[in-house]
Amino acid sequence: MAVQEVRVMNLPQLGDSRGKSLLYEIRTALNITCINKVLTAKVYRLEGISAEDADFLARELLFEQVFQVYSVNEPIIKDSDELVEVAYKPGVMNPEVASILKAAADLGVTGLLAADSSHEYGFYGSFSKKELNKILSRLLVNETVERVIIEKPATLLIEGQAGSTEIVPIRFMDDELLMKLSKDKLFLNLEEMRTIAAYFKQIGRDPTDCEIETLAQTWSEHCGHKTFKSKLIVNGQTKQPLLKRLQESTANANHPLVLSAFKDNSGVIAFYDGLALCGKVETHNSPSAIEPYGGAMTGSGGVFRDIMGTGKGAKVIASTDMFCFAPPDTPQEDIPAGCLHPGYLFRRVVAGVRDYGNRMGIPTNNGSVHFHRDFRAKPTIIVGAYGIMPAGAAQKGSPLAGDIAVILGGRTGKDGIHGATFSSGEMTHRTMNVNSSAVQIGNAIEEKRLSDALLIARDEDLIRAITDCGAGGFASAFGEMGQDIGVEIQLDRAPLKYSGLAPWEIWLSESQERMALAVPPEKLDRLLQICRDHNVEATAIGKFTGSGKLEVFYGDKCVCNLDMDFLHNGLPNRTMIAKRKKLNRETKEPCCPAANWAAVCTEMMRHLNVCSKEPIVRVYDHGVQGSNVLPPFAGVTGKAPNDAVVLAPVLGKKYGAVIAHGMNPVLNTIDPYAGSIWAATEAVSNAVAVGANPDDLVLIDNFIWPYPDEESLYDLDRAVDACTDFVQATGMPFISGKDSLSSTYRSADGSVIKIPPVLCVSCFGRINDITTTISSDFKNVNGRIYLVGRRDIKQMGGSTYFDITDSFSPDVPLVDVKQFRQTIASLHQACTSGAVQSCHDISEGGLLAALAEMCFGGNMGISIDIPGDNRADYFLFNETAGCFIVELTSGANPEEVFKETRFLQLGHTTTQLDFTVNQDGKKLFEVNLGLLFEAWQKPMKEVFGA
């Protein structure tokens, strides 16, 4: 039957907020002013029902008379100068469709075979075709997942012919043929290809495509972490593998809270009352670079599933997001070919994190955004998640022979096939009739009900082992779960989104919102019942065997039969060479400002790496779960940032969790060791500044690095040295981590852009009484303000101040970690003694930004005095991490409170809303805080139109 079309739009007099937002973007992001109005309509396509039924569904479901109008099978925006409809490409999952089908069934409409929804945009004004195309390509249509509908589709149904299982004659391939096979889709090196060929020669047969693909994904950099596991020769000296060094430093720290480190989908520490906390931070750079909305969504969804799949299952209690982009106003001509504009990426990534976290009901309440021109070729997208579970369920489970292999959640489609092996950023092929892009649009509701069901199953002790289906899909999930005993999977039992998947595609598909479980046979029925009660599809697709083999069947045909031992231990060890590069940029220092202090301060506050990120935070629900006790922004007007988030995740209990992070890509480009120490110090400082006990904190690492050539590998080695040195000096271990080594862009002409190396250090821990935690806003007029911690203000390399003055120095802030440990111990003691009224750590923007933000929070001014032997600009703008601004209570004696660390009285707060700076008692300058506030708020307001 024909496809019926229903169009719905707001009553003309009510305005159109979607259209208004788009118009704002057209004007600000594209600078196109000849469009004077945009109207939008929603288009629903319904296949298999009559026009009468479509009209019925329009009235009962799709349209609301109070504020809307609708049409059936005719246009609704009729007078626009151009009308464009944008829809998802066929095969890209549109999460709304399931709801349309469900509600239609609830309303008694039978026969609805398929549905879709899309948006129509009516543009008004006198504009050229070129301008319209610019709007479409830059703001509305991402060709990876979307298309402009020119002609009404004849059908919405997707069908295809299932491919068969191919045999790959690898035993008879010479080196050249082996590498040709690898280049096409496997991304393995010659030695690895030879090892595979040798294995099959030994067992006397050729592999199936399933087997080759399984090996390729298990041995991929993404899953196998080959660089982190390889032996290193650094400047001629042999060093242990990076991963081993990180894990050994954790083992040596022997932290009493750690329950599970580097073993599971996330790291776990003890909480209170027999509970445990877990944390995981992931990157999703490649998918987000090509489809930022879907990429960010599936990044969030994936890291949430890591938490859901930790131990016997955890509940997600927080989400974090850290991004790096090129400046949003980068001229289009500076964007490398094939890359999306950073302004578009930025807005769409934020929208993706928003829509997934909000819909899952997970508060997103810690994060940051960093800008650097060299992210123009690829953004860095980091998403974290934290969870809570009974400590008794915190250990990773091991399946027993006879346990049932069960899959839960979303159906399997051609989504993201080769996501694990696809690391070079190029898509080599697409399937014929279905868009098998590496990126999907996430379905948060699928994952929410999955989580609801899993938590009940965990509490009823139905789960022996659990993991999520991420990169590598079933192959990775069951390959790993069955590693020690073997597993047998019946692929034809997997529920599919549509027909037409070859066995290897089902096996490797990275469709979202799926979990893999090992369930004792006697508990299967109860698990299936819980899933039914929660509208979650659950299917037993195999069993754990004890054979030590990975056996996969499609019908009665065996499509994969690999020794687990070869799969997991057959990968040849690599040795990699790292060499130091020379920095050859000349030092150039700025002159100290003479008269224009106000202008310099304003420019500092307006800098993208300093300015307020409030408009982003406001679109995230950071209050859901009723757990937030220190929000990202607070203070008198709710506009002053705090350093970390504090949650009380068990309602009614006063113990809490703290989450913070630190990163500085700019410093890493100059000195990866100092930059990495800075990141770890900043992460911990953020947590301690809000009142966390340094003894109760652990760390998570994320290395996002250019492709490891000799120079980048040297930098990476230094960064890992920094991490292990930090652990040794502070006793805070890394308990989870991730590396992504593909931040290199190669253009068609061979030129290379190395994206700045990023080490993001996340820090989380427990707080025994959240009512002792501290916010950053100044509390009292005439409050005494101190600088606590050690810094060498000449270390200005990599600072915001050097950026705005076009200066350079290799002398970046190098934190003395031992002294830092002393500083935070003393600061924490001050906090618990009740002497600290407010506290904020120093980071980008230096003392100026930290003090100004505390003033914004308290709605008061400040007057400080710089000791005469200091260069005033360096004093104000130095960005050494591990230093704090502290407001003490009137009774507290600083000599007593900070006897174990360095401190300096800076000045006092004032009622007058000025930032006043004296040096040696003489006034240097004053600047109105209102001006600083406005400058600090402006950049993100412009991007988001808030």
Add this chain to the structure above:
Amino acid sequence: MKPRVCIIRTDGTNCDLETAYAFEKAGGNCALVHINQLRSGTEKLDDYQIMAIPGGFSYGDDIHSGKILSVELTSFLKEQLSKFVSDGKPVLGICNGFQVLVRTGLLPWNELGTIRATLMHNDSGHFECRWVSLLLEETNCIFTQGMGGILVEYQVAHGEGKFYASEQDLMEIEQSGQVVFRYADPVQQKQTMQYPHNPNGSLHAIAGICDMTGRVLGLMPHPERFVEFYHHPNWRRRKFSEPHGISLFRNAVNYAIKNL
């Protein structure tokens, strides 16, 4: 006996646990009831004295926020719902729950299946999470007895919260005293249309309304997110005699104890 509170859940519901916590703290005895349990008959609304539809994103807020759940309620549970309301039992809808109450027609005039008011996309065009000040009207709403004229602070977290009804219906809602909460300027303490104090552009600054009986209340802000003093973003600089959200739940529980 503690009154039994039925907290309705479905795919995508969140805020259910904190709503239950608020009711429990106020003296209620809560059960989280999945809509499937009501549809299958393993649970009956009749067994409860209070019903709450919590915030969140039922079914992803596809088509319209709260729409799919509203269709499910009016298609399968119409009689149970009607009886619950006509038995004089309190019904509370928070955020997504408010959207469901207007889309089922329970608000403003208990006309199941007829939509008379709506919650449109925010004027700002995006989701918004922030603390707002709310002015309480003097009404017969059982949830806010004794709170008329005072200013409370709750958090809002929604993308579709602009209250809209036709001019005539709006007038009727006003005249029958059904407006319970209005967004207010925290300094002037008066209702406001000014963003961000009025975060969504709601007509007449309406943040919450009740039915004629005062027993069905829907509001966009989240009272359940302020039932401990440390829930407030500025508890470190301000003292509260009581968290602003708790009295709403306590009034409902006390009403049930007294009348049901």
